[in-house]
Amino acid sequence: MRLSEVHEDELVRLALGRLGEAAKGFLVGPGEEDAAIVEVEGRKFLLTCDALIEGVHFRREWCPPPSLAWKALSASLSDVAAMAGEPVCALISLALPEGLSVGWLEAFYEGLKVAAGEFGVAVAGGDTVCSPGPIALTFFILGECKRPVLRSGARPGDIVAVTGQLGASRAGLSILERYLRFHRARLEGDDERAEREGIKGLSLGDVEALVEAHLRPRPRLREAKILAECGATAMMDLSDGLALDARRMGRASNVKLTIELGRVPAHPSAEKFARMEGLDPLKFAAEGGEDYELLVALPPEGLDEAKGRLAEIGCPLTPIGFVEEGEGAFFVGPGGEEVKIASPFEHFGG
């Protein structure tokens, strides 16, 4: 069997099964949570890494080096945020094609400096090697947390809520890909194809907001700590889309999550984009990945305080569902009927 036929979550189980004893000895071990927790003399440290591959997670044609540095660092820091932790420092592993220009690398590091400063994390070092393949980079983050919030702590009776708005990153990716095709068609003088690929029905402001959401996500570090203080029982970041990640929280917590599709906070520009494409905007938002918003379960009595405190720092918190005994995660329509939401991140190859 090829790796392309295997679900991403299956690969994690495969690793755990084979590693056996080598994976033991952690408060929270490999594959179970957004970050591993290791305790050293009473202090809890978080460890996480996130790999981005050119041609899979980004394209050089539409991802300028400073945006790549920002996005890659944000994605890794988001895993620390998901556990209500604080980053200590980052290491970076870079595999770069020999033919890449030195200017590209300089621009990458300049961008990394800005991003690291923005999120208050220091860059402790790394490894740079040449590669016959695409650009591949991994950020490793060492973080700390006093009271980590796991994805496995949701309890029946909890409210399910989400920070920010969803779907913008997915729409931004579509726009970037389409713009590339538009640009290529123009270069090839194929006006008819260029016409088809053009972005119509969106203002420049919409396009900018969506592209920005995709290239420059922000880890919800402060928000996560506030949610933890407001009694969050379970938390994770939305990297693979609400549809898939909610199922993961349900499975980890051994409960059933019911999410009312009508309450999912779709990003207004993403909503316009989805309509333009003839897609259901709420499904679009629920499927879309790389929003790096927080999915959180918390007791109903904590909701108002959490909403209020997050509003103070400009972050919406929207209740979208509830936790019950049972298993899985289900989306329901206005009449309580189940709505199937596909996840675009089901397979390793996807």
Next chain:
Amino acid sequence: MRLSEVHEDELVRLALGRLGEAAKGFLVGPGEEDAAIVEVEGRKFLLTCDALIEGVHFRREWCPPPSLAWKALSASLSDVAAMAGEPVCALISLALPEGLSVGWLEAFYEGLKVAAGEFGVAVAGGDTVCSPGPIALTFFILGECKRPVLRSGARPGDIVAVTGQLGASRAGLSILERYLRFHRARLEGDDERAEREGIKGLSLGDVEALVEAHLRPRPRLREAKILAECGATAMMDLSDGLALDARRMGRASNVKLTIELGRVPAHPSAEKFARMEGLDPLKFAAEGGEDYELLVALPPEGLDEAKGRLAEIGCPLTPIGFVEEGEGAFFVGPGGEEVKIASPFEHFGG
């Protein structure tokens, strides 16, 4: 300018220059040492990562998955050893071609379990993504150390010594590459080419020892702690070959290292291999990389104790030179004349 035109050490300086403030705040920061040191409330932690790329650092045809896991983990742990540290745990970032078999990945994790058990390090997790390119993996190690030995501490009057024997890994790599060509020629029925590529003049025992040295290096974790206890002033691991790494120690310590080529402990099987190839065995050993032995500077009065204690655990320690005021690292022949040694690891693309 392309990256292939830039010296590896230049890339490190480029990163440091661009990162600026983002790279500050460490006892020992990015690119200066084998691992970065970060202090958290009085405890010193080591952070390091090491990337291996298929087609650059190994080939799937001659590197079975368990050996790859072993070698990659060893190379990273060797950076922790180089600072006299102890590993706490490892994270792994894996970029894998979609078409790779699940069996490959299973064998890799099985091998990782064995290696992690052997070196007493736990695997805390990681990230696995698909890639249109070659297999790329990075191990990230969190370690601890009470009194790190830096590469920058060598002082005039110190002895320069090296653990183990050198050149075996380089010879092993040549044999693996040659066997691949031999095998291909045989497959293509080109007996004349196969004859040329065949390994002659080496016993099966020699071949096995050299291939084992390349595929299954061992980080000198215990040895490094003993050397630290015996007063080592500077230490680093030999990953890019004695010729290049000695220059790095000289530069970091702001001293001049003189190494007597005749005292370099060449591995006996590597010596046979080099002679067979018509090469100078000592130069071959001094140039060769990936030995993961320790290069150490220590005061003369610490040498006997260090030799004795390392001998007890089966590790030779050979004095090969001395430290003086000045700069650089020089190899000298029997009459004290300088011998130029090229490094095969000069360029990013090499």
